[in-house]
Amino acid sequence: MSLRILAVDDSASMRQMVGFTLKAAGYEVAEAEDGVAALQLARNERFQLVLCDVNMPNMDGITLVRELRQLPEYKFTPLLVLTTESGQDKKSEGKSAGATGWLVKPFNPEQLIATVQRVIS
Amino acid sequence: MSSIDLSRFHQTFFDESLEGLDTMESALLRLDVGSADAETINTIFRAAHSIKGGAGTFGFSAVAAFTHHVETLLDRVRSGQRQVSQSDVDLLLRSVDVMRCMLKAASSGDELDAAQAAAVQAELESSLDSDVAQAPKVQAAAATAAPGKPRTAWSIHFVPKPELFASGNDPLRILREVSAMGAAEVSCDPARLPPLRAAEPDLCYLAWTVKLEGEVTLEQIHECFAWVEDDCTLEIVALDAEVSPSPSPSPPPLPSPVAASAPAPAGTAPKRPSLNVVEGGRSETRDKAGEGGSIRVGTEKIDALINLVGELVITQAMLMQQAGQLDPVQNERLLQGLSQLDRNTRMLQEAVMSTRMLPMDFVFSRFPRVVRDLAAKLGKQVRLSTVGEHTELDKSVIERIADPLNHLVRNALDHGLESIEERSRSGKDVCGSIRLSAAHQGGNILIEVSDDGRGLDRERIIAKARERGLQVLDSATDAEVWQLIFAPGFSTAATVTDVSGRGVGMDVVKKNIQALGGQVDIASQTGHGMTVSIRLPLTLAILDGMSVRVGDQIFIVPLGAVVESLQPRADQVKSLAAQGHVIKVRNEYVPLAELAQMFGIPGESSGPSAGILVLMEAEGRKIAARVDELVGQQQVVIKSLETNYRRVRGISGATILGDGRVALILDVAGLVRLFSTQAQAA
Numbered sequence: 001m002s003l004r005i006l007a008v009d010d011s012a013s014m015r016q017m018v019g020f021t022l023k024a025a026g027y028e029v030a031e032a033e034d035g036v037a038a039l040q041l042a043r044n045e046r047f048q049l050v051l052c053d054v055n056m057p058n059m060d061g062i063t064l065v066r067e068l069r070q071l072p073e074y075k076f077t078p079l080l081v082l083t084t085e086s087g088q089d090k091k092s093e094g095k096s097a098g099a100t101g102w103l104v105k106p107f108n109p110e111q112l113i114a115t116v117q118r119v120i121s
Numbered sequence: 122m123s124s125i126d127l128s129r130f131h132q133t134f135f136d137e138s139l140e141g142l143d144t145m146e147s148a149l150l151r152l153d154v155g156s157a158d159a160e161t162i163n164t165i166f167r168a169a170h171s172i173k174g175g176a177g178t179f180g181f182s183a184v185a186a187f188t189h190h191v192e193t194l195l196d197r198v199r200s201g202q203r204q205v206s207q208s209d210v211d212l213l214l215r216s217v218d219v220m221r222c223m224l225k226a227a228s229s230g231d232e233l234d235a236a237q238a239a240a241v242q243a244e245l246e247s248s249l250d251s252d253v254a255q256a257p258k259v260q261a262a263a264a265t266a267a268p269g270k271p272r273t274a275w276s277i278h279f280v281p282k283p284e285l286f287a288s289g290n291d292p293l294r295i296l297r298e299v300s301a302m303g304a305a306e307v308s309c310d311p312a313r314l315p316p317l318r319a320a321e322p323d324l325c326y327l328a329w330t331v332k333l334e335g336e337v338t339l340e341q342i343h344e345c346f347a348w349v350e351d352d353c354t355l356e357i358v359a360l361d362a363e364v365s366p367s368p369s370p371s372p373p374p375l376p377s378p379v380a381a382s383a384p385a386p387a388g389t390a391p392k393r394p395s396l397n398v399v400e401g402g403r404s405e406t407r408d409k410a411g412e413g414g415s416i417r418v419g420t421e422k423i424d425a426l427i428n429l430v431g432e433l434v435i436t437q438a439m440l441m442q443q444a445g446q447l448d449p450v451q452n453e454r455l456l457q458g459l460s461q462l463d464r465n466t467r468m469l470q471e472a473v474m475s476t477r478m479l480p481m482d483f484v485f486s487r488f489p490r491v492v493r494d495l496a497a498k499l500g501k502q503v504r505l506s507t508v509g510e511h512t513e514l515d516k517s518v519i520e521r522i523a524d525p526l527n528h529l530v531r532n533a534l535d536h537g538l539e540s541i542e543e544r545s546r547s548g549k550d551v552c553g554s555i556r557l558s559a560a561h562q563g564g565n566i567l568i569e570v571s572d573d574g575r576g577l578d579r580e581r582i583i584a585k586a587r588e589r590g591l592q593v594l595d596s597a598t599d600a601e602v603w604q605l606i607f608a609p610g611f612s613t614a615a616t617v618t619d620v621s622g623r624g625v626g627m628d629v630v631k632k633n634i635q636a637l638g639g640q641v642d643i644a645s646q647t648g649h650g651m652t653v654s655i656r657l658p659l660t661l662a663i664l665d666g667m668s669v670r671v672g673d674q675i676f677i678v679p680l681g682a683v684v685e686s687l688q689p690r691a692d693q694v695k696s697l698a699a700q701g702h703v704i705k706v707r708n709e710y711v712p713l714a715e716l717a718q719m720f721g722i723p724g725e726s727s728g729p730s731a732g733i734l735v736l737m738e739a740e741g742r743k744i745a746a747r748v749d750e751l752v753g754q755q756q757v758v759i760k761s762l763e764t765n766y767r768r769v770r771g772i773s774g775a776t777i778l779g780d781g782r783v784a785l786i787l788d789v790a791g792l793v794r795l796f797s798t799q800a801q802a803a
Contacts, residue, residue, distance in 0.1 A: 011171045013134035017178065021125055055170050069287070078289040084174065092351075100289035101348030106177030109125040118294065
């Protein structure tokens with residue numbers, strides 16, 4: 001059974017890029033465009049990794065991480081936030097909300113795959 | 122070594138970024154400078170942030186660099202470090218323009234106005250510099266730290282906090298990464314492990330020491346632990362002297378956390394499986410505004426669908442016609458099926474056509490910005506209101522109505538509305554008003570641009586028209602006088618301003634709208650303002666028509682143009698030397714178009730009282746066409762004659778009938794013009 005990843009970003013092009021890259025690497029990918037939609041999906045099915053953008057409407061990535069950690073199924077699941085170079089404080093904010101780590105934007109498909117392989121294999 | 126071609130995502134990036142810019146623009150326009158609403162600022166920030174992120178990811182570095190300044194300014198506003206001023210809003214609006222130009226240039230390869238971009242960027246930079254004093258200087262330490270030199274042996278003592286698992290991190294994963302960088306010897310320290318009964322499965326009790334041999338920098342080791350540095354105690358000790366620089370330099374430390382897992386020195390590097398891309402790019406996106414999801418589909422796909430449905434409608438009509446000759450009793454089931462097919466085809470056609478429909482908001486949404494900029498330039502105060510922005514219209518019509526509307530709105534602001542002084546002198550509200558409205562009316566859409574300005578000046582228009590050698594009777598009705606402003610090159614503005622006087626006059630507006638099968642009317646009240654009404658067909662693809670027969674040919678007359686049909690009496694038809702024939706209908710002389718003669722069809726009836734006359738109207742003038750028979754009324758799918766053959770005077774297009782024959786669609790406005798120029802030439 002292939003591993004399932006949830007990619008959350010309000011930008012359609014980023015979702016496409018992340019989704020396409022991960023699928024090409026053999027993962028199963030579901031996409032959500034904000035924290036609310038992601039939480040809904042995560043409650044209904046189990047993902048082995050959640051990748052989420054920080055700045056999103058409705059529910060931002062930090063809140064999403066905090067909410068996901070409350071769910072018993074996601075207590076130990078790797079949750080990665082996608083931050084920008086300048087978002088140093090977002091890394092620590094994400095960490096204290098319960099994120100496993102981060103990936104700095106902009107990243108290319110190879111960097112994405114490498115980071116994903118770091119946490120799930 | 123990028124194995125995925127990122128260009129497949131470019132179109133989505135351009136689309137969403139241009140959408141984001143529209144969002145930014147409209148949010149900036151409604152931003153209340155005094156008390157900026159946090160959510161509005163957030164919306165603007167998010168749009169800029171996404172554009173920057175995407176531009177960086179997809180390799181549009183100029184866009185990313187420019188947007189970075191915009192984002193920085195917005196971030197300061199968002200975090201309360203900076204009070205947003207009117208000049209900030211102006212600067213941001215101009216930045217939106219620059220970003221839009223940059224994106225369009227990037228997507229089409231067009232020339233970019235680099236000077237303007239540089240000017241706005243310089244302004245952004247200086248604006249940011251002005252409050253840099255307050256901004257804390259971060260990253261200084263990180264930037265100045267020199268990259269460490271590689272050593273050959275390290276001792277790493279790693280003691281995770283018991284709660285490490287709760288962040289989703291796995292110490293074994295980290296240890297594997299560290300070990301992959303060289304020859305490693307890992308020893309586990311179980312000292313903290315409690316008796317089994319007291320142990321919590323969720324907690325991490327173990328600690329590790331790694332002896333690592335290989336050319337590894339301190340940064341590379343830290344990268345492996347970057348995510349857990351706050352959740353552990355970490356001691357890293359070099360066990361040897363610094364390695365002297367080797368002839369073949371080892372790879373420099375990479376900045377991103379990914380670098381840690383990248384294979385270390387060449388030769389020992391494990392081969393990473395390369396990505397094989399076979400799947401087609403998905404262009405799926407959700408509509409942010411709507412509740413239900415939506416997908417982005419290329420216009421050409423929709424057009425192909427519409428064409429296919431058009432063909433289906435024709436085939437279906439053909440079947441219906443053939444079935445008419447069948448015995449209804451013997452073929453009951455077949456006929457039932459056919460009538461079901463008829464209904465389904467009609468519904469399918471409507472459903473497909475509706476996918477091409479866009480709300481008028483698509484065009485209206487640009488005007489707040491246009492009006493704001495223009496009003497500032499002219500020193501006028503204007504309130505813009507829009508009504509019916511949800512009214513839907515065919516995409517191709519919407520795209521082509523934008524320019525004429527733009528011209529009308531600029532005209533209203535520039536020439537229609539008076540200056541503030543003039544308005545207060547005449548006791549009007551100093552703030553003028555411009556209203557844009559759209560509504561469905563029958564099979565048409567009615568778009569109006571109204572202002573409460575000075576209205577048209579009858580005397581000046583007549584004077585100007587006579588100056589230009591046009592014949593105007595003193596008894597001409599107002600409506601006739603207003604139509605004069607559509608004459609080519611006609612302008613009543615005393616000075617040509619750069620606002621509306623761009624060489625495109627009302628004549629171009631009218632021509633554009635007529636090209637869409639629409640018409641323009643003006644209502645004006647001196648001192649109280651004017652309204653320009655545009656009436657357009659909802660779609661350019663389908664037409665409600667009346668089919669008429671001339672000899673063995675069928676012509677389609679657009680139903681909207683038909684006034685009445687009558688059987689002529691010989692005494693109604695008069696022959697004029699200059700204009701050919703005219704017919705007197707209710708004390709009005711109307712030019713008579715002999716279709717058989719015009720198109721060289723052997724007619725079956727001749728003589729003044731022969732056949733039937735169809736009275737049609739366009740542009741406020743009437744024309745009568747002589748036909749042999751009124752066949753019926755039907756919806757026809759319009760096919761361009763120009764693209765398939767060539768332009769023919771008096772014909773606007775063609776269609777295929779149920780029996781497979783081609784019928785020509787009459788261009789009523791064209792016929793009217795044809796006959797009036799003939800009359801003038803004579």
